[in-house]
Amino acid sequence: MWLNLAYATALTAVSPLVLHRMIRHGRYRRGIGQKLFGLSPDQAAKIRGDAERTIWLHAVSVGEVNLLPELVHRLEKQPPEIALAISSSTYTGYDLARKHFGEERVFFCPLDFTWAVRRTLKNLACEKLVLAELELWPHLIRCAKEANCSVQVINGRLSETSAGRYQQFAKLLRSTFARLDSVGCQDSSAAERFVACGVASENVTVTGSLKFDNAPRSRDTTEVNERINWSGMDPWHRVWCFGSSQAGEEAMALRVYDRLRSQHPELRLILVPRHVERFDEVAHLIESRGLSPIRRSRDDSQYADQWDSNEVILIDTIGELRHWWGVGQIATVGGSFGDRGGQNMLEPAGYGCAVSFGPNTKNFDTIAKQLIAADAAVRVGDEQELEQFVARCLTDVPAADSLGQAARELVNQHRGAYQKTLEMLLPKNSTPLQRAA
Incomplete structure (x- = not known):
């Protein structure tokens, strides 16, 4: 509850600037409903279609969105049929995601208010939340776990500076790290930092950087x-x-x-x-x-x-x-x-x-x-x-x-990170239903 209050206080403090930019420059208008109140049942239904369950992939902006097309392509091949929902936090990331995946399954990530993230998780019937690189929002991660939705980080990176800052607020954030079900890290240094911040060591693996796999192969395109x-x-x-x-x-x-x-x-x-x-x-x-x-x-x-x-x-x-x-x-x-x-x-x-x-x-x-x-x-x-x-x-x-x-x-x-990431998301020893979740 106190975190909701902190968010609301911060939002109120910057609201005059936000309002000014909305009126003068047209900024912050798009997706305001999804950001403040979460994904509506009708919007979620369009994403889910006939699927009973959903994997929600979140990529904060352009760089993270560009990591997802190959992973989405591979996930779409996994039985049984599952719905894939893609969110972004920025306008540029959102627009690029729509180009990659179609507008019907792309939405703005809700702000980290409990009511917004709970509504989105519920309406999507979300059973797996996949975060690209790291988006550490305490309510999003906690509410996902409360909704029996696993939380996994792909292409995880955590600089020494960021890890130090998180550890300064360990009393507040360590439990958030501890809730992560699995983290696929770009390298061993990042893996060690995730563990130091609170992720169980057995939940951390080095999958390599998706950016190597995602790098171009030829100019002749x-x-x-x-x-x-x-x-x-x-x-x-x-x-x-x-x-x-x-x-x-x-x-x-x-x-x-x-x-x-x-x-x-x-x-x-x-x-x-x-x-x-x-x-x-x-x-x-x-x-x-x-x-x-x-x-x-x-x-x-x-x-x-x-x-x-x-x-x-x-x-x-x-x-x-x-x-x-x-x-x-x-x-x-x-x-x-x-x-x-x-x-x-x-x-x-x-x-x-x-x-x-x-x-x-x-x-x-x-x-x-x-x-x-x-x-x-x-x-x-x-x-x-x-x-x-x-x-x-x-x-x-x-x-x-x-x-x-x-x-x-x-x-x-150094190519091969997508396959290792897919194996982390969908372990071979899981049942088809678990694999879809």
Whole structure:
């Protein structure tokens, strides 16, 4: 009860800001009923169809949603027939999930009020709640267990910093960790931290990172080729893709590009900001450098015949970065030069790009270390080192290609996490009914 009160107090405190943004910018309006009151019987019935039971998969945003298509595909093959419901917490994650799975089985995750999560669990007839990476909401997990619904974490990651913070509030959160029925971790370090936070050791296993399995295997796909044609890329171009960028990183990339393009007329730049609300800001930033932004969201097909070095392609759409990595030969993974902690560097690695990232990759610490140890990526400390990296990729193409080949080989060596995850979710010794649950 006290936690409901705490949530309500926090929501009341920020309500003037929320209301202002709802009225002025139209934010927070979508899914407000599902967030505050849970999934209605009619909405749940559309998801369940004729199935008697449901597996609810929750992915907080775009990165987690992108892990689910292959897992959903494999779960759909499991007898007997079960319904699969997918929730997300963000607008971008919700929209991408609808693209992947269809709008009829995607919904906004309820806020962690007991009435909202209980209503959702009941109406879905939910017997298994699967959390991608980790969404530690005490009421959601407790109410699921009270409803005889198992709770499992897939692709579990828990940084040293996050684990330390959870342990500071052990009296409040240890019981939540203890309620987790199984946790499939990306690596042994994460497994140890989950146990330290309260998960029973027998419920923790290392399944590996789904991001390795989810990484691309080839550039020769319809999605990549369509973008190559759209961009007007020529075989002699060397394309640098800076993806998942945060504030400050685009300006740095543009400065580096400006200094290098006069010496290397073959160099081209693609910028992919991580957040929708910054698309216009980045477009103006490109213009302020005397360059022309070619925006993916607009009809810029007139540029498809020729991509000039005075132009920078700005990907101001959601869910496309995976394919744009395949257009480039040089890749820099954003969110790693500030305090964000990095983003997924395995997508460009899977394509065999020459991969670089900044000094802060705490969110992908193990993967970053694996890539560096295998000579499959380069960590750059600042703008000067980033410029040196891109310049080396332009002047020593065989070395850049060797870096990319090592990255691709590392990704291929670590595939197999989906099968291990499926075995954790649906153990072989369970009955068909238990397997469906």
